[in-house]
Amino acid sequence: xxxxxxxxxxxxxxxxxxxxxxxxxxxxxxxxxxxxxxxxxxxxxxxxxxxxxxxxxxxxxxxxxxxxxxxxxxxxxxxxxxxxxxxxxxxxxxxxxxxxxxxxxxxxxxxxxxxxxxxxxxxxxxxxxxxxxxxxxxxxxxxxxxxxxxxxxxxxxxxxxxxxxxxxxxxxxxxxxxxxxxxxxxxxxxxxxxxxxxxxxxxxxxxxxxxxxxxxxxxxxxxxxxxxxxxxxxxxxxxxxxxxxxxxxxxxxxxxxxxxxxxxxxxxxxxxxxxxxxxxxxxxxxxxxxxxxxxxxxxxxxxxxxxxxxxxxxxx
Amino acid sequence: xxxxxxxxxxxxxxxxxxxxxxxxxxxxxxxxxxxxxxxxxxxxxxxxxxxxxxxxxxxxxxxxxxxxxxxxxxxxxxxxxxxxxxxxxxxxxxxxxxxxxxxxxxxxxxxxxxxxxxxxxxxxxxxxxxxxxxxxxxxxxxxxxxxxxxxxxxxxxxxxxxxxxxxxxxxxxxxxxxxxxxxxxxxxxxxxxxxxxxxxxxxxxxxxxxxxxxxxxxxxxxxxxxxxxxxxxxxxxxxxxxxxxxxxxxxxxxxxxxxxxxxxxxxxxxxxxxxxxxxxxxxxxxxxxxxxxxxxxxxxxxxxxxxxxxxxxxxx
Numbered sequence: 107x108x109x110x111x112x113x114x115x116x117x118x119x120x121x122x123x124x125x126x127x128x129x130x131x132x133x134x135x136x137x138x139x140x141x142x143x144x145x146x147x148x149x150x151x152x153x154x155x156x157x158x159x160x161x162x163x164x165x166x167x168x169x170x171x172x173x174x175x176x177x178x179x180x181x182x183x184x185x186x187x188x189x190x191x192x193x194x195x196x197x198x199x200x201x202x203x204x205x206x207x208x209x210x211x212x213x214x215x216x217x218x219x220x221x222x223x224x225x226x227x228x229x230x231x232x233x234x235x236x237x238x239x240x241x242x243x244x245x246x247x248x249x250x251x252x253x254x255x256x257x258x259x260x261x262x263x264x265x266x267x268x269x270x271x272x273x274x275x276x277x278x279x280x281x282x283x284x285x286x287x288x289x290x291x292x293x294x295x296x297x298x299x300x301x302x303x304x305x306x307x308x309x310x311x312x313x314x315x316x317x318x319x320x321x322x323x324x325x326x327x328x329x330x331x332x333x334x335x336x337x338x339x340x341x342x343x344x345x346x347x348x349x350x351x352x353x354x355x356x357x358x359x360x361x362x363x364x365x366x367x368x369x370x371x372x373x374x375x376x377x378x379x380x381x382x383x384x385x386x387x388x389x390x391x392x393x394x395x396x397x398x399x400x401x402x403x404x405x406x407x408x409x410x411x412x413x414x415x416x417x418x419x420x421x422x
Numbered sequence: 423x424x425x426x427x428x429x430x431x432x433x434x435x436x437x438x439x440x441x442x443x444x445x446x447x448x449x450x451x452x453x454x455x456x457x458x459x460x461x462x463x464x465x466x467x468x469x470x471x472x473x474x475x476x477x478x479x480x481x482x483x484x485x486x487x488x489x490x491x492x493x494x495x496x497x498x499x500x501x502x503x504x505x506x507x508x509x510x511x512x513x514x515x516x517x518x519x520x521x522x523x524x525x526x527x528x529x530x531x532x533x534x535x536x537x538x539x540x541x542x543x544x545x546x547x548x549x550x551x552x553x554x555x556x557x558x559x560x561x562x563x564x565x566x567x568x569x570x571x572x573x574x575x576x577x578x579x580x581x582x583x584x585x586x587x588x589x590x591x592x593x594x595x596x597x598x599x600x601x602x603x604x605x606x607x608x609x610x611x612x613x614x615x616x617x618x619x620x621x622x623x624x625x626x627x628x629x630x631x632x633x634x635x636x637x638x639x640x641x642x643x644x645x646x647x648x649x650x651x652x653x654x655x656x657x658x659x660x661x662x663x664x665x666x667x668x669x670x671x672x673x674x675x676x677x678x679x680x681x682x683x684x685x686x687x688x689x690x691x692x693x694x695x696x697x698x699x700x701x702x703x704x705x706x707x708x709x710x711x712x713x714x715x716x717x718x719x720x721x722x723x724x725x726x727x728x729x730x731x732x733x734x735x736x737x738x
Contacts, residue, residue, distance in 0.1 A: 271674050272708045362674075396583070
């Protein structure tokens, strides 16, 4: 009889889930709504119930399920305890223990960005690579370090928190984390919009460069990348700066952890080669000579990276 | 019968060696001169001969020797091949194969700074810690990442090459590696002297601050730290800048690899608390909140860290 496992990716809106066999083939994927009522207290019970339903549908006996691997949007320490998960309303939650008790299955927990990185290293763009760093460019900048098929969580669960690498000592605005000058302030979707607005409001530039973005109201990162592709100078300057910050940060990662490959994912990866080429240009410029051959790819699993990573947490 | 192993640390002047039992207790340590003639071609044979002598002296049978663990001052890739080792005159040398062939023993090779880090994690200041970063402040700035008792070599052997983290985009002078603005240019012994000389020659400062270092000729990092302790303003400013660069770099390492502890070693660690306190001040200032509790210690094994790390490479 085949063995199975479940990969779960908890987000602030929905929980994505997948049923996998022990070789990592996806049998079925589905999602349920994330119930944020009462500090998200029913989230884990909802997951257990949904898994039980699927188990019945496919008539899988409990002893043939290897476990549940789960990604959570918060810092996870070695013991599988989540310390404050703002998006879900959680304070300190022992995810492993609670979900094991409800489901009767083995549970392994990881940070969502790290679990997505594990998914890409398991079945995505970085399949077969021993050392991988994934950079997720979304509302924030997340990341994950994979080494020999395992996540490096870090001693305080901050392994791969690359959005908070300090990139500028002269930044005056504050990052969500409380510091000033974090990579996330320049290279997230929010950061790109922030910088574009700063450049648009810069009086010393306004006379010099007309811009299609001026007076548009609420800009999005997508609009900025599209304008850059069409030659808008302010948008191009924003993209250049974003790519420079990412390229420099990745050069630093390269002479610390020295991965073989960088995987770039998240919504902003949709910008495509205009972003990737800029990142690579600045990476090559500041990378330590031994690391200049580091590879760069876009993520390939999209929203499924998390459930694949969850499965890998169990398959090992 | 006890099993034994040898830890070896190849330097540009001498090769340090130690005989260990399988629990990592040091039985005897000694050193031989590094023979740099003819591109260092006899170094590995000299090591094998010295080990054979020690084996005979203690009457240890070949089957009771687990192997030789060896640190080499150059980048090592996964296969144990050294790619260019300038200090020894080596080009590409397959250390594992050559030394195994001569000695008839199992050989494991690592980068010297990483092997020293492994030694500190095995039997030194970071004993018992799962994730460790050692920062070695000598003529250059070296480093090593240890995770679960193993060195993270990195895909191109550049794991822990933290001396080449880019810390300044405005640096005009070149680092030995060819880049500009590397940590090593500010935080190595050479870098400290360079920066002190720049500050001493800065006309805008000379009228403001008298300095005991002025007109001294060839300064050393030790003289600069001593002057700082005695209140010399130029020296204090140099130390402040060194500590700031190190503290900021370590904050970056903390939100990438997130070690539990930083071990500070190398000759410049002798400067003591004046340096460590400055590093910590700037670390706390720019560290990601989850990592602010990272511990800092000085290395405790001194010149023996390399041989302990070599032994650990074999003991596993």
